[in-house]
Every structure is written in structure tokens, then in C-alpha cells.
Amino acid sequence: MSSKVVGQSVPKIDAATKVRGQRKFPQDFNMEGQLYAKVVWSEYPHARVSKIDLSQAEALPGVVAILTSKDVPVNEYGINIMDQPVLVGEGEKVRWLGDRIAIVIAESEKIAQEARQLVRVEYEPLPVVTDPREAMKPDAPLIHEERGDSNILKHIKIRKGDIEKGFAEADVIIESYYLTPHVEHAYMQPEAGVGYIDEQGRVTVIAAAQWSHDDLHQISHMLDLPLDQVREIVPAIGGAFGGREDMYIQHLLALCAYCVRRPVKMVFDREESVMRTGKRHPYYMKYKWGATRAGKLTAMEMEIISDAGAYASTSVPVLSNSASFAAGPYVVPNAKVDAYTVYTNNAVTMAMRGFGSTQPPVAYESQMNKLAEALGMDPVELRMKNLLEDGSIALTGNPMPPGVGVKETLRQTALAAGWKEEDGVWIKPGPGLPSAPYKRRGIGVACGYKNVGYSFGFDDKTRAIVELALDESGEIARALVKLGASDQGMGAHTALAQIAAEALGIDYEKVRVALVDTSVVPDAGSCSASRHVYMSGNAVIRACQEAARKREEAIQRGERRVSAEYEYHGRSVRPTTPYDDENGMCDPHIGYGYASQIALVEVDVGTGQTEVLKVWAAQDVGKAINPEMVKGQAGGGVHMGLGYALTEEFIQKEGLIKTRRFSEYHIPTVADMPREFIPLIVEVPDPTGPYGAKGVGEMTTLPTAPAIISAIHDAVGVWIDNLPATAEKVWRAMQVRS
Amino acid sequence: MLTLKMFLNGQEVSVDVEPGELLADVLRDKLGLIGTKISCGEGECGACTVLVDGKAVDSCLYPVLKAQGREVITIEGLGQDNRLDTIQQAFVDKTAPQCGYCIPGMVISAKALLDENPHPTRKEIEEGISGNLCRCTGYYQIIEAIELACERLAEEGGTG
Amino acid sequence: MLEARGGEARIIAGGTDLVLQSQRGQCLAKAMVDITRIPGLDHIEERDGLIYIGAQVTHGQVAASPLIRSRAGVLAEACGSVGGPQIRNVGTLVGNVVNALPAADGAIALFALDAEAEVAERAGRRWTPIATLYAGVGLCTVDPCTAMITQLRFRALGKGEVGAFERLAKRRALVLPILNTAAIVGLDGDKVEKARIAIGPVAATPFVATEAAEVLVGRTPDEASVTEAAELAAQAAQPRDSLLRGSAEYRKAMVEVLVRRALWRAVEGASLQEGEDANS
Numbered sequence A: 001m002s003s004k005v006v007g008q009s010v011p012k013i014d015a016a017t018k019v020r021g022q023r024k025f026p027q028d029f030n031m032e033g034q035l036y037a038k039v040v041w042s043e044y045p046h047a048r049v050s051k052i053d054l055s056q057a058e059a060l061p062g063v064v065a066i067l068t069s070k071d072v073p074v075n076e077y078g079i080n081i082m083d084q085p086v087l088v089g090e091g092e093k094v095r096w097l098g099d100r101i102a103i104v105i106a107e108s109e110k111i112a113q114e115a116r117q118l119v120r121v122e123y124e125p126l127p128v129v130t131d132p133r134e135a136m137k138p139d140a141p142l143i144h145e146e147r148g149d150s151n152i153l154k155h156i157k158i159r160k161g162d163i164e165k166g167f168a169e170a171d172v173i174i175e176s177y178y179l180t181p182h183v184e185h186a187y188m189q190p191e192a193g194v195g196y197i198d199e200q201g202r203v204t205v206i207a208a209a210q211w212s213h214d215d216l217h218q219i220s221h222m223l224d225l226p227l228d229q230v231r232e233i234v235p236a237i238g239g240a241f242g243g244r245e246d247m248y249i250q251h252l253l254a255l256c257a258y259c260v261r262r263p264v265k266m267v268f269d270r271e272e273s274v275m276r277t278g279k280r281h282p283y284y285m286k287y288k289w290g291a292t293r294a295g296k297l298t299a300m301e302m303e304i305i306s307d308a309g310a311y312a313s314t315s316v317p318v319l320s321n322s323a324s325f326a327a328g329p330y331v332v333p334n335a336k337v338d339a340y341t342v343y344t345n346n347a348v349t350m351a352m353r354g355f356g357s358t359q360p361p362v363a364y365e366s367q368m369n370k371l372a373e374a375l376g377m378d379p380v381e382l383r384m385k386n387l388l389e390d391g392s393i394a395l396t397g398n399p400m401p402p403g404v405g406v407k408e409t410l411r412q413t414a415l416a417a418g419w420k421e422e423d424g425v426w427i428k429p430g431p432g433l434p435s436a437p438y439k440r441r442g443i444g445v446a447c448g449y450k451n452v453g454y455s456f457g458f459d460d461k462t463r464a465i466v467e468l469a470l471d472e473s474g475e476i477a478r479a480l481v482k483l484g485a486s487d488q489g490m491g492a493h494t495a496l497a498q499i500a501a502e503a504l505g506i507d508y509e510k511v512r513v514a515l516v517d518t519s520v521v522p523d524a525g526s527c528s529a530s531r532h533v534y535m536s537g538n539a540v541i542r543a544c545q546e547a548a549r550k551r552e553e554a555i556q557r558g559e560r561r562v563s564a565e566y567e568y569h570g571r572s573v574r575p576t577t578p579y580d581d582e583n584g585m586c587d588p589h590i591g592y593g594y595a596s597q598i599a600l601v602e603v604d605v606g607t608g609q610t611e612v613l614k615v616w617a618a619q620d621v622g623k624a625i626n627p628e629m630v631k632g633q634a635g636g637g638v639h640m641g642l643g644y645a646l647t648e649e650f651i652q653k654e655g656l657i658k659t660r661r662f663s664e665y666h667i668p669t670v671a672d673m674p675r676e677f678i679p680l681i682v683e684v685p686d687p688t689g690p691y692g693a694k695g696v697g698e699m700t701t702l703p704t705a706p707a708i709i710s711a712i713h714d715a716v717g718v719w720i721d722n723l724p725a726t727a728e729k730v731w732r733a734m735q736v737r738s
Numbered sequence B: 001m002l003t004l005k006m007f008l009n010g011q012e013v014s015v016d017v018e019p020g021e022l023l024a025d026v027l028r029d030k031l032g033l034i035g036t037k038i039s040c041g042e043g044e045c046g047a048c049t050v051l052v053d054g055k056a057v058d059s060c061l062y063p064v065l066k067a068q069g070r071e072v073i074t075i076e077g078l079g080q081d082n083r084l085d086t087i088q089q090a091f092v093d094k095t096a097p098q099c100g101y102c103i104p105g106m107v108i109s110a111k112a113l114l115d116e117n118p119h120p121t122r123k124e125i126e127e128g129i130s131g132n133l134c135r136c137t138g139y140y141q142i143i144e145a146i147e148l149a150c151e152r153l154a155e156e157g158g159t160g
Numbered sequence C: 001m002l003e004a005r006g007g008e009a010r011i012i013a014g015g016t017d018l019v020l021q022s023q024r025g026q027c028l029a030k031a032m033v034d035i036t037r038i039p040g041l042d043h044i045e046e047r048d049g050l051i052y053i054g055a056q057v058t059h060g061q062v063a064a065s066p067l068i069r070s071r072a073g074v075l076a077e078a079c080g081s082v083g084g085p086q087i088r089n090v091g092t093l094v095g096n097v098v099n100a101l102p103a104a105d106g107a108i109a110l111f112a113l114d115a116e117a118e119v120a121e122r123a124g125r126r127w128t129p130i131a132t133l134y135a136g137v138g139l140c141t142v143d144p145c146t147a148m149i150t151q152l153r154f155r156a157l158g159k160g161e162v163g164a165f166e167r168l169a170k171r172r173a174l175v176l177p178i179l180n181t182a183a184i185v186g187l188d189g190d191k192v193e194k195a196r197i198a199i200g201p202v203a204a205t206p207f208v209a210t211e212a213a214e215v216l217v218g219r220t221p222d223e224a225s226v227t228e229a230a231e232l233a234a235q236a237a238q239p240r241d242s243l244l245r246g247s248a249e250y251r252k253a254m255v256e257v258l259v260r261r262a263l264w265r266a267v268e269g270a271s272l273q274e275g276e277d278a279n280s
């Protein structure tokens, strides 16, 4: 079948309503007779709550209810481990600023706001632990006494080959210590929503969520209700990037509706969204790598410590991912990894674009660039000698499945950026003349890769329903795709509609994708791990095939409606396995996506400021279902990578958050973005993907920061191993050097 | 309560307001115009951008009483019935919206820019949207959309 | 009008500072008097070598004004760097002064221009140097509940007199500066006739580096004299360690860098004008 819809940049399914401002986001919903809720947040990063006095707040006219821990049937939740209290009661501990003491529900938002300030809470402060390296020590104050005698949540070991031997074979060894910071998701739509009891008596939540069916499990557990008594509806989502994989408002809305049996609306302001919700994990990474003079990697030793913050969230799976990617997309015979994730009193850390694959490139790509320098070898050439190919043995001992496109992404980016290649020898282009005498230019390169779909033996599955409406002649008049896949903005619904149109052989305009309403759509897993095109795409194709078959029968019977359902299992393609406890060997992931980028920067030697002038970004997406959407993901990925590298500094001190708003936490504006941006789409098909497609959402952000860091080094000769590379840090490094 | 009159999207409207209220809240909560978004509430993101007498302002910082007697245009005021206006159509054609939360503000900023300067340079376009944050797109397709809108407006002869 | 409210009403201009202050409980006024509808406060004009700017004039209007761009370019640069377009469309230059932050961009340029403000109060109107309006971080000596600043004025820059504005910030748009400076240099032939340098935020109020400026006067502006001035400015500046803005050490060092750059740009602009003069 020649593809007519797949591969075309059709307009996004929801673009027209979005440009008109008609698309409803959670804050845009209002219900008859609704009340308003506000949270009373913890004021301490670590303390015991000794007294909660509601009397003044309750006396305020218009206050309907104030919920405390006593009102929560089962006061615990958590996506991975149920270690979070919904509300913290007297005698219990707060462990970070995002813990909640009470929820005030009132007739108006203003009254709720006023009343929450009247709730008096007394605390007995406890020692605060903010550095995970300190928190690991045996005598560190415990964050979760109930969970054993250590703050270490997980330790993963990988032992491959013999590193002693490997380092002995090395001609150069590079050792460095890398730090990556907390990162705020900073989606533009703050948490909001409405909770109510629906016409069938179900506790219902309208909110932005990435995995509604998992939220349902947690909410039903919290309310001690059967699963079919809870419901979640996801309207338009104003960005997520992993930040809505955990619940930050869904369960609170459910609790409010459950307790007061009336619609309750809650909207976080930006300060709440920044201070009281999860972040990307900061990492402390100690790397030691060796290579021969010929440029072959011989050994790697890595210690990775991740700051889990006050609760587990997905820290363990995130760490698992990181450990599997610790070596980067390179072949290495001898390696040792020790990876830890540790509780602290810092902000809870969680999924964020990359899910543990974003931090390691900051280390592994700087290692490669430092090795290249030490060996006097071009950084592209050194990579070409070591990059993974189909069948290469990865860090965890598994062969890489077909479709490894990382070399191709690097080749295309390097050539586009002006590199010359002859017989495997690569020559870097000059960076050009700076725009002022006090500026220096530099050019830097980096690669990255990441899994698509869930990993480590977790069965990734997606269920999709396809419903067809036939016209008199039996032709498909309309197709409706139903699955629990939300669209956070990246275009999942558009891509799935394209895939359905292609599979059914009909026009794209005839396909609709149902909004997520758990009472209507089946579980499709989370909107994460760059997995929806790959996993849900496969489910949709098969459901469409089934529907097409049923259509023949329907025509014969004279029926006009067809419905088909299919559950697609990742393990039917490639079963994954968990880490071996002793040596870490496993087959971690179903599939992979790859990216390479090159950055051209100009550094001001007087101030240390870096301006990114140009970025070339290649991503191997297997097959671009919608090329313009892939470019959009690339632009967004570079935006986040640039913020990670240069502007986004999340500042905490003693567990208190100092960057509370957009005036203090600086995501890049249009003026910060490289004026020139060259996205390159590489298509090395994954034979198991829908039309060969892999994922794209996360890979585009992996190489940006290390490419910029390497370009800064090229420009002014300093390595910044501690992100972000603020002007002051670059300036200091230059002072030390001179 | 005071009664405020303004010319909203081409029509005179009266609405009862409290003195301290902000334009964004009145538009969203009292007039049901949810296309104006609130993201930061402090003038730092432009999601709430509307036109007041033709100038782009952050409605989350704009005391509603200042709008008394003035002409206010929100995203709902662009296009007609089911037709998108030229800028909106260019945003669709260039795949500019991702999550779309920043998009109404971006479209309004683009309109303010093009109404005043129908042939902006790339740099002027960047300046024109430098008060609008977007977390999804990296801004490239938004810039391309504004460039496309310029071309089409020039063909249509006028800024519409 | 303010008097009618017995000091409980406060002036509001663009509201870009005041709205946030009220929301955060930092302004307790019960009512607001909007001055953006009062006639006669929207002027940018030159009279007898002085430029007058009314209280309604926004940063955007200053930045776009041909008069300001040609006769006080340093102020156009400064106002053009404030916030983003939406903020510049409503925020006023006078509001920027009354808000009294040492980092305010417009105010820094006004200090370099040695501007004066006209204060209208019960007792009548008076002109006062803007420095007298500052009593500390965020503290203005004029109380917007009882008095009003109606306009600003300063001497238009003459021939051979040019200013330049430099700014350092955490990103490239929509952000308050961590450091800013405005420098004005007047040349007579190849000698500096006058110079003035203002720097923020390195003290509780916008800081005028008098010594640094004086060391230039009477000398040829060359590497040695400009460096000396920039170093003196850095020595005099007293930035504090700040988690959000950066260390004192860094910002002190940056004072030297920014002042040097501003001085050189001003000198180059001024010599160009002097050159043109000589040629004509």
C-alpha cells in the first residue's frame, strides 16, 4: 500500500479550535453551583505537624468545608510506591513544601483564598537533608522512618567485563564530576480542574493528565471505592512533558467532590505550580572513561546519584533508565555502573522529557568530547568509531534491535554543519568570525538515544477501539478512534488519526479521535516514553484491520456500524527483562530513538554570556508520520535543552524554593533561541513500528545541552560540568583558567 | 460594583465589576471569553494578551477599569463565523500550535505587530513576540506562521 | 482628586508594578486614581534645549520617539530593554522612577541624563533632581497618595555628546537586569568635556559613579583613561551577593566590563559626531 496520509504534514486535528481560543483547557470548565478549593500547603521542608487550628477559617462566612487527613478514607497515594500522604495530619510529618495540610472549600475563590490564610498550623521543625550524597550516609536523618533505615530508595549495579583490564588498555583516561540541576516542567497551563459527582454517581475529575487509567487506580485506592465508581476526563492539556504523569491535582479534586458531593473547582497559580509540583531529577555523576590512541573505548566506571526528593514518584524507573543509558550510544567491553536514587527534603522529582535519559548525555557526551580533545581526534570521528549499530552489544549485554540510526543522524548533522569526511577521517569546519572583538565562537556536537515504550519487563500494552460509520454503499463515512491516549500538545491524536486513515484507506478528514474519558475509552498506558505513536499506533493499525474485516461482514448483513477492538502488547514484539541483581545484565527496552545535534555559539569573554547562534538537529524517527510535527518536536526539544544548558536555574536553599515564578525561573524566550535552526529528519525504519515509526518527543532534547557545553569549550576553552552554564559560571571558569 | 462599558470585539458591552478586578478575570469569568488564557498572572508570559485600543497588553495585569470606554479585542474577535482570519489560518498551516495554551496570546501579539508594521523583519517579529512564552514549540513555526501571514496579507492588500 | 480621598487613594499609571504589589499585599491603598486619562500628560517635547516627558508616556513611546532617539538615545535604548512589548505598551517612565528600584532601566538612563522631576502637591509644583526622590530600595520620597509627578525633564544631548546603555541579564528578553549602566560622554575636540555614569543595581538606589566620570574629564578617551574610569566605577559599586542575581564578586567585575563598553560606545558615537562637525 502506498502511503497517502502517513508522511504528510496534514493540519493538526485540533489546530483550528486552538488558534480560535475555543479549545477548552481544565481551567475553562465551570459547572452549575460549583464551589472553589484552595490548598493549605506545608511551610516547612521537614517538620512534624503539632497542631492544626481550623476555627478561624471555619468561622468565615462562605466556607463550606475544610478537609484534613481525617477526611481521606485511605490517606496514601503514589504512582510507583504509595509513600505520599494525601493530607498530612497532626502528629505526622511534612517532607517538602509540596505536602498539604488541608483543603479549604468555599462559595467563591476569594473566600477560599482568604480562609486558607486563616488556617493556623504549628510545626516542630526537623533537620533538613538537601544533598543526596549526605542523605545516603548511615547517620543522616531519615525522611521515611517507616520505610527502613536508609534514605536510599534504590541501588542499581551493572558489571560488564573487567574494568581493571579495560583501564590498563587505555591510552587516555578522562575523569570528571557532572552535576545537573532540578528542572521545572513549566508547562504553560497550570494545574486546574473540576471534581464532581456524575449522573451515575461516579466521582469524576476533569483535569490534565498523562495516564488517566493509572490515576483512577490511585484515586479508587484513596477513596476506597471500586474502580467503576471513579472517572477521569481529560480535555485539552496545556503541555505536560512528564509533569502530569503523577497526580498533583486530580486526587485533590476527587477528594473534594467525594466529601462535599458538589462540583468543586481548583486552579493553581503559577507559584503553586512551580513550588508545589515535581521536577526533573538533579544528578550527581562521577565518570571515568578510558580509550586507546586509535579511539576505541576500553572501559567506563560511573557513579550516578539522583535526588528523589521527598517521595518516590517514578524515581526508581527513571534511575533504571539512566543506568541503562549511562554509557551513551557507544559500545564498550568493560563497564561498571553504580546508580542510586535517594530521598531528600527537596522538591519531589519525577518524569520529565527523557525520563532519565536526559541527564546522562550531559556526562557521557562531555566525556566523548574531552576524550576527542585528549586524543587530538575530531569528535565526530571518535563517535563514529564507537557508536552502536544493529546487533551491537549494549551496556546491559543485550544486542541492539534493528533500526539503530544514531550514526546516520550524526553523519547527516555533521555534513549539514560543514564537516568534511574522507575515508573515515572527519574534519570540523571553522566556526566563523565573531560579531564583536570581545566574543569568541565555538562549535560543538553531541548525540543521544532513548527507549520507546516501557522497559525492564513491565508489560507495555495499549488497547484501542475503532468505530466505523458506513454510508449506503458501504463506504466508510466516518471513523472514530477511542483510546486512553491523551494529547499533551505534541500531536498524538493527529498522528493516530493519520495512522487510522492510512490503515483504513480513507481521507484523514474522516477520522476523529475521542477525548480521553475513562468511562468511554480503554486504557492505552501513559502519554510518556515517546510511546504513543509506536505502541498506540500499532494498536490502532490492528484495530483498523479488524474493523475493515468486520466491515465486509456488516455490508453483507446490511449494517451501517462497525466496532473493533485490539490490545497490542509490546512483549509480543520484544519481551524486555529486568536488571539482574548482581551484574545488571538484561534486555531493557522494546525500541529506541536516536538524535544528534550540533550547536554554534558565541561566548562573551567579558561577561561569560553564551549566545546560541545556530543548531542543526537530526532525529531518527523511523518514519515521520507528520514531518511538520516532527520539526515542532525538534524545536521544542532544543528549547528545553537550551534552557537546561543556559538559562534555567531552579534555586533551592535548605529545602526552600527561591525561584517561584516565571520572573525568577527563566525559560528561554524567542530571543534566546538560535536564530538559525536546521531540523533534519532521518528515517531508519524500526521494523516493528507502525509504518516503521519510532518515537520522537523526548530524543530531540537529549543532545542540545551537551552540544552547547562542548561549543562553549570550543569557543573559550573551559568545560562547564555543572549545569546550567550561567554567565557567572563560564566567567569564573575563564578566570581560573587564565 | 461599578458598571463598565467597553467596545469588546466590535460590540459595546456593559458589565458589573469590582474596582480591583483585572481585565483577564472579567473576560474569562464574567464574559465567558475563555480564549484569553492565564498562565503566570504577573506579566511574564503573554498568554493573556489582548488588544486595548490596538496595543497589545497583558490582561492579567490590566485593571479592568482602565478599559472603560476603550476598544478591546480578544482572540474571539478575530475571524468571522467559521472562517479563521489570515493570521490564525497561517498558524494552522504552519503547524504552529502544539498544546495551544500560548497560542491565543501569540496570535494577538502577531496581530498587534502586523497592524502596526505590515512588513516586519525577522528580528522585528522576534521582538513582537518576545513578551510571549511558549514551552512547546521553540517558537520556529510560530515565526514561520507570522511570516506566512505577512505574505498573504500583502497579497490580500491590506492588514484586514 | 487625591486630596478628596484624604490620602487613601493612590496614583496608578500603567499598573505594571502596582497591580502586583496590591496582589501581594504590598500596597494597601483603598482606591486608585488613574492618571492615564488626565489630559496634558502625554507629551514628549523639546523646549529651550530641555526635553520634557509627561507622566503618561510609556516605555514603548520613549523607545520609539524620534526626538528621544536623536537627542537622548541612551534613554531610548534603556526603555526599549524593559520587559516585553506588552509591558512597554503600558508601563510608564515616571512609574519606573516612582517605583524606586535600583535596577530600573529607564531610571538608570535618567540618572545619567541628570533628569529632574516636576512634583505637584498641595503646596504647588516644584522641580527637583530625581536623585532626591529616592529614599531606599522601593522607597520614593513622593507619596503617590498625596502628590504626583507630572513630568520629567533633562537637557537634550548636544553635539559631540552621546550616551550608551548596557545591560546584563539572565536571558535575552523579558527579564530584569542583574546589572545595567548608562554612560554619557561629551567631547570637545578629542578631549572629554563631560561624562556621567549611572549604574544599577549596586546600591539601595541608582548609583552615580562621580569619581569614575571625573577621571575622564579633560583627558583623551583612550584605553588607559577608559579602563581607569571603569575600574573606579567597579570599586565604588557595592553590589550584594544574591542567590538570584549572582555573587557580589561577579557583579562587581561586571560593572567594570559594562561601564567600559558603555563608555567606548559613547566615545565612538561622540567622536563620530565631532568628526561630522569638523567635516561640515
Ligand SMILES: Cc1cc2nc3c(=O)[nH]c(=O)nc-3n(C[C@@H](O)[C@@H](O)[C@H](O)COP(=O)(O)OP(=O)(O)OC[C@H]3O[C@@H](n4cnc5c(N)ncnc54)[C@H](O)[C@@H]3O)c2cc1C
Pocket: B042, B043, B044, B061, C010, C011, C012, C013, C014, C015, C016, C017, C018, C019, C035, C055, C081, C082, C083, C084, C087, C090, C091, C092, C093, C094, C095, C096, C097, C098, C099, C103, C104, C105, C106, C142, C143, C144, C147, C148, C149, C150, C174, C175, C176, C177
Ligand atoms: C513582566 C514585567 C517585566 C518588567 N521588566 C522590567 C525591566 O526589564 N526593566 C525595568 O526597569 N522595569 C521592568 N518592569 C517594571 C516596569 O514595568 C515598571 O517599573 C513601570 O515602568 C512602572 O510604570 P507603571 O506606569 O506601570 O507604574 P504603576 O505600576 O502604575 O505605578 C508604579 C508606582 O508609581 C506610582 N506612580 C505612577 N505614576 C505616578 C505619578 N505620575 N506620580 C506619582 N506616583 C506615580 C504608583 O502609585 C506606584 O507606586 C517590569 C514589569 C513587569 C510586570
Ligand code: FES
Pocket: B037, B038, B039, B040, B041, B042, B043, B044, B045, B046, B047, B048, B049, B058, B059, B060, B061
Ligand atoms: S498570564 Fe498574563 S502575562 Fe502571563
Ligand code: FES
Pocket: A188, A238, A239, A489, B096, B097, B098, B099, B100, B101, B102, B103, B133, B134, B135, B136, B137
Ligand atoms: S504551544 Fe504549548 S505553550 Fe506554546
